[in-house]
Amino acid sequence: MTRVDGKNKANLVLYTLSTCVWCRMMKSFLAKMDVGYDYVDIDTLEEEERIKTLDEVKHWNPKCSFPSLVVNGEQCIIGFNEDALRTALKL
Amino acid sequence: MSGGPAGSLKDIDLYYEELLTRARASGYHLNPDAGFVKVIVEGLHANLERHGYAACPCRLVSGKKEDDIDIICPCDYRDADLNEHGSCFCALFVSREVAEGIRPAASIPERRPPEGSRHRDSSPIAGIARPSLPVWRCRVCGYLCAREEPPETCPICKAAAERFERFL
Numbered sequence: 001m002t003r004v005d006g007k008n009k010a011n012l013v014l015y016t017l018s019t020c021v022w023c024r025m026m027k028s029f030l031a032k033m034d035v036g037y038d039y040v041d042i043d044t045l046e047e048e049e050r051i052k053t054l055d056e057v058k059h060w061n062p063k064c065s066f067p068s069l070v071v072n073g074e075q076c077i078i079g080f081n082e083d084a085l086r087t088a089l090k091l
Numbered sequence: 092m093s094g095g096p097a098g099s100l101k102d103i104d105l106y107y108e109e110l111l112t113r114a115r116a117s118g119y120h121l122n123p124d125a126g127f128v129k130v131i132v133e134g135l136h137a138n139l140e141r142h143g144y145a146a147c148p149c150r151l152v153s154g155k156k157e158d159d160i161d162i163i164c165p166c167d168y169r170d171a172d173l174n175e176h177g178s179c180f181c182a183l184f185v186s187r188e189v190a191e192g193i194r195p196a197a198s199i200p201e202r203r204p205p206e207g208s209r210h211r212d213s214s215p216i217a218g219i220a221r222p223s224l225p226v227w228r229c230r231v232c233g234y235l236c237a238r239e240e241p242p243e244t245c246p247i248c249k250a251a252a253e254r255f256e257r258f259l
Binding site: 042043063064078 | 127130131133134135137138148149150151152181182197198199200201203205206
């Protein structure tokens with residue numbers, strides 16, 4: 001996990017791909033809003049770590065699509081949707 | 092595939108030009124946001140260099156070509172997503188409405204079935220007599236042809252033979 005510093009709006013864990021344009025949009029949006037979060041680019045992980053992390057993603061999002069943002073270990077926002085983010089993070 | 096960052100940049104520009112030409116020739120539209128498309132093309136190019144094939148940059152690539160064949164761009168899910176959502180999963184390909192700015196492109200739900208429930212071939216249709224030649228369907232564009240083997244390249248969308256499935 002890589003930490004991006006910013007305002008502590010919630011405990012945010014973001015699963016992404018380094019090659020994915022929507023993941024990049026998500027990261028840019030969180031940066032623009034100055035929201036802190038942890039993220040991991042699954043495609044850059046070694047085999048063992050990747051399998052372990054994918055199990056976490058599958059728990060929240062069985063289709064394993066990206067970006068997947070887990071909010072406070074309670075809710076998962078799938079895909080990049082500004083409105084959904086604003087509502088969930090009260091931005 | 093040439094090495095070095097300068098070579099890669101040139102490759103990315105060429106890739107983009109080729110994509111645009113192919114899309115126009117076959118009646119598809121690319122996302123009008125050139126900066127957005129550039130990011131996708133970089134992702135496609137990264138996958139091409141990493142895995143040897145241009146798999147979808149917005150999906151997790153297994154690295155085994157037979158498991159990723161449905162997500163080699165253009166993916167098997169593009170046309171259905173264009174119809175339902177106005178864009179493919181990455182929003183590289185968009186509908187005419189999106190291309191013309193009538194409505195924006197958005198991040199859409201994943202259509203690809205989860206691992207373990209992906210079917211390669213469609214099941215035979217009951218009640219239809221087996222034709223004298225097998226019918227092959229291009230999983231990318233839906234082109235059908237009756238011949239012993241699928242064509243080397245789809246004459247409509249230029250997808251490779253491996254993207255064909257036995258339809259009848």
